[in-house]
Amino acid sequence: MKSRSPTKTEKKTEAGKGKRLAPEVRRAQMLDAAARMIVEQGYLPLPVEELARQVGASKGLVYAYFPTQYDLFNTLLEREIDSLLLGGLETASQVKDLEQAAVLCAMLYFEHVARSGPLLNILMTDLYMAGHLSPKVRHSCEAIAVRLTHLAARELPCSEEEIHAAIEMMTAIPDEAGRLVFHRELDQTTARQICHGLIESCLKALRAPEKVSVPD
Template identity: 50%
Template sequence: MRSVPAQRGGRARLSPEVRRGQILDAAEALLMSHGGLPLPLDDLARAAQVSKALIYAYFPTQHDLANALLARRFAALLSAGLEDASARPELFDAAQACAELYFEEVAQTGPVAHIVLRDPFMAGRIDPDIAAIRDRIARRLARAARRGLRLSPKEAVAALSLMTTIPEEAGRLVHAGDLSLGRGRELNRRLIASSLRALTPDQA
């Protein structure tokens, strides 16, 4: 027999985990429409169908809320296999695998991680554990780029930063409905491959 949420005042009482997820769902959608941080809490409370006081109970500051959004997206990427993808021995395989995972993430949820990481509101306020994951994967790919493409450390970081925009923009277009999922996947794959080929040193 299926359990029914407890009722209070004619409304279902949701568990704290479900209620927190409801707030984060609404915050992600609002972030996509608002385009930056901090989020207007009146709008968030209305979208999540909760009081502002309850939002503060779960997320005492907007930095806490933004880091929760970021943690959610990084958890999804790690669950999809981002660590293993970045650790592939061949640069082309690692770059393509990571780009495909990031594209799928952005296509489904929008560029949530990008917005939070780049917004000036979060300068110096990114959760250290999340920053450590980001930096570990970036360093791993940068080392592979230095070896495989014979780039200097700064050039490798710059190249990876530029290539990250490919799955990000392709995914954003799919999420916005301006590009089909199949076409987005194809463009992402082909553009990453052509970028890597263009950077590969001449073997002659």
């Protein structure tokens, strides 16, 4: 659903609460505040009244920019994914060597989460968004996953189902390592080394699963 233009009443309300901001500035302000709130809260949805309070706007003005919370969260998802792609994830996923591609993608994601928090994970996994991801979000995520899946299928003695499961498990490594750094529960250098080592260990195990001993 497209956002509508603020009404005259909403514009007056906004003006009464402070200097009137350009629409793109106000929109970015709402997105930034929503991102902070989601990371702090850890789940969806958000209390719109609190979001409005944090940006110094009316609840009606928030809905003028984002008619539903699904619109708000998909916009945040698109912004997060675009940031990752422009930051190198698109290029990393196209590397022809599986280990290099996997490590590059994982470390780029780790640095992103360590810097910005686990916003992407919350938005993608919270049940509130089940069935409500925008086509653009789904396409962007699927494009990266398909590239890595095809690359892994050529190099690993695993079924496609096993590869999908492995990618999902390995995605959790940089996500958790980055989250610990973001919340200052682990220093970044140590977390980076652990993340890198675990990704390499996962790939090693997938290349020769019969050689990995699992205790009974």
